[in-house]
Amino acid sequence: MSLLHALLGLLSYRPATGYELKAAFEQSIYFFWNATLPQIYRTLNQMRERGWVAVTVEHQEGRPSRKVYRVTEAGREELRRWLAAPPEIPQPRDPLLVRVFFGRQADPAVLAAHLKMWRAHYAGLLRRYEEEIAPLIHHYAVLTGAREDARYWSLTLEFGRRFARMAVDWCDAALAAVMQEDKAHG
Amino acid sequence: MSLLHALLGLLSYRPATGYELKAAFEQSIYFFWNATLPQIYRTLNQMRERGWVAVTVEHQEGRPSRKVYRVTEAGREELRRWLAAPPEIPQPRDPLLVRVFFGRQADPAVLAAHLKMWRAHYAGLLRRYEEEIAPLIHHYAVLTGAREDARYWSLTLEFGRRFARMAVDWCDAALAAVMQEDKAHG
DNA sequence: ATATAATATGTACATAGTTATATATTTAAC
DNA sequence: GTTAAATATATAACTATGTACATATTATAT
Known part of the structure; x- marks a missing residue:
C-alpha cells in the first residue's frame, strides 16, 4: 500500500x-x-x-x-x-477522457468548455511547478542539507512538468478538433 | 460515477x-x-x-x-x-513516483531496474496503440459506419499515445540521472 | 478422453478512499 | 469584543474498488 x-x-x-x-x-x-x-x-x-x-x-x-x-x-x-519491491503499474482513471470518448453524443460547445477548464487546470499546475515547487525543493535542499534527496524530488517534479505540458498540448489539439466539429455540424 | x-x-x-x-x-x-x-x-x-x-x-x-x-x-x-456536467480532475496515484521520491534511501541499481520495467510497460503500450488500437478504431468506423464517433475515440487514443511517449522519454532522463548516481556513489 | 481456455454470472470478503461531523484551541481580522 | 480562519485530532458513515471463490457450459488443443 x-x-x-x-x-x-x-x-x-x-x-x-x-x-x-x-x-x-x-x-x-x-x-x-x-x-x-x-x-x-x-x-x-x-x-x-x-x-x-x-x-x-x-x-x-x-x-x-x-x-x-x-x-x-x-x-x-x-x-x-x-x-x-517492483512498482505496480497504475490504472489511469480520467472522467474527462470518458466524456471525450462518448463526445459524439454531447454538444460540441459543452465539450469544448470541458476541455478549456481541464486545460486551465494543467496550465495552472505547470505554473505552480515552476513558481512554487521548484523553488521549494531548492529551499529544502539548501536549508536542511538534503541535496542528495533533492535530486530524486526533482525527478518527480520533472515528471509532473512533462505530464502537465503534454496535457495542455493534447488539449489544444483536441479543442481544435472539437471546434471544427462544432462549426461543421453545430 | x-x-x-x-x-x-x-x-x-x-x-x-x-x-x-x-x-x-x-x-x-x-x-x-x-x-x-x-x-x-x-x-x-x-x-x-x-x-x-x-x-x-x-x-x-x-x-x-x-x-x-x-x-x-x-x-x-x-x-x-x-x-x-463539468469533468472532475483526477488525483494521480503512481507508486513508482513515490519510490523515486524516496529514491535516496534505495539502492540506485534497484531503482534503475524499476524504471526499466516501467519504461518497458509504456513502450509496449505505445506499440499496442499503433498496432492494435488505431486499426481497431478504423475497423469499427468502417464496419459499423460510426465515423463520427471514431473521431472522438481517436482523440482519446491520441492522449494515450502522448502520455506513453512522455512516460518513455521521462524514464530515459530519470534512468540517466539514477545511473550517474549509481556510478558516483554505488 | 482429458485438460485448458473462454464464455457467463455471480457472492463474499477485504481494501481503499471520500464526505460529513464533532470537538477544542489559537491567531488574525474587523 | 466578536467573528472567522487556521491549527489539531479524530470518528462514523458511505462509496468505490479489488481479490478470492463458486458454478456451469462450450470450444479448442493435446
Whole structure:
C-alpha cells in the first residue's frame, strides 16, 4: 500500500503529527499520491499496530495533546523492503477522457468548455511547478542539507512538468478538433 | 460515477451482457477507466434499480441464461446529463513516483531496474496503440459506419499515445540521472 | 478422453478512499 | 469584543474498488 509507505517515507525525514503529515503531503507527494486526514489517521494507527511507528503524546497545559509519530527501526526496514519491491503499474482513471470518448453524443460547445477548464487546470499546475515547487525543493535542499534527496524530488517534479505540458498540448489539439466539429455540424 | 456512465455509454451503442461489456472495456475505455467483472455486475444492478437499463433474460436449453442489458430512455437522458456536467480532475496515484521520491534511501541499481520495467510497460503500450488500437478504431468506423464517433475515440487514443511517449522519454532522463548516481556513489 | 481456455454470472470478503461531523484551541481580522 | 480562519485530532458513515471463490457450459488443443 503506497499511502502507508509514503507516510513511512515522510516520517523517515523527521517525526511528525498526522496534521503535519497532511501538510507535508500537500507540498510534495500530493502531485502523484494523496490522502485525506481521516485516511492518514487510520493508516497511522495501522502502522502503530504493526510496530512501524511509535507514538509520543506531548501533553500541553490546557491544550489538546499532540500525537507525534516517529518511525521505528522495523519501520525503516519495511520502507527499504517496499522501495526495492517492483512498482505496480497504475490504472489511469480520467472522467474527462470518458466524456471525450462518448463526445459524439454531447454538444460540441459543452465539450469544448470541458476541455478549456481541464486545460486551465494543467496550465495552472505547470505554473505552480515552476513558481512554487521548484523553488521549494531548492529551499529544502539548501536549508536542511538534503541535496542528495533533492535530486530524486526533482525527478518527480520533472515528471509532473512533462505530464502537465503534454496535457495542455493534447488539449489544444483536441479543442481544435472539437471546434471544427462544432462549426461543421453545430 | 464514471463507471456507471461508461457502461451507459457502451450500452448506448448496442445492448450487451455484463461479460460482453467487460470485453468492450478491454478494447477501449480500459486505457483511461476500467472495472472488474464483479464491479460491472454490481453497477448494472444499480442501474436497473434506477431504471436506466432494462434486462432481457434469454433462456437457452441446458445453458445458463444470458442477461442482456439495454439502455432505457431515462438512461439516455442520464448519459446526456452526465456528459454535460463539468469533468472532475483526477488525483494521480503512481507508486513508482513515490519510490523515486524516496529514491535516496534505495539502492540506485534497484531503482534503475524499476524504471526499466516501467519504461518497458509504456513502450509496449505505445506499440499496442499503433498496432492494435488505431486499426481497431478504423475497423469499427468502417464496419459499423460510426465515423463520427471514431473521431472522438481517436482523440482519446491520441492522449494515450502522448502520455506513453512522455512516460518513455521521462524514464530515459530519470534512468540517466539514477545511473550517474549509481556510478558516483554505488 | 482429458485438460485448458473462454464464455457467463455471480457472492463474499477485504481494501481503499471520500464526505460529513464533532470537538477544542489559537491567531488574525474587523 | 466578536467573528472567522487556521491549527489539531479524530470518528462514523458511505462509496468505490479489488481479490478470492463458486458454478456451469462450450470450444479448442493435446
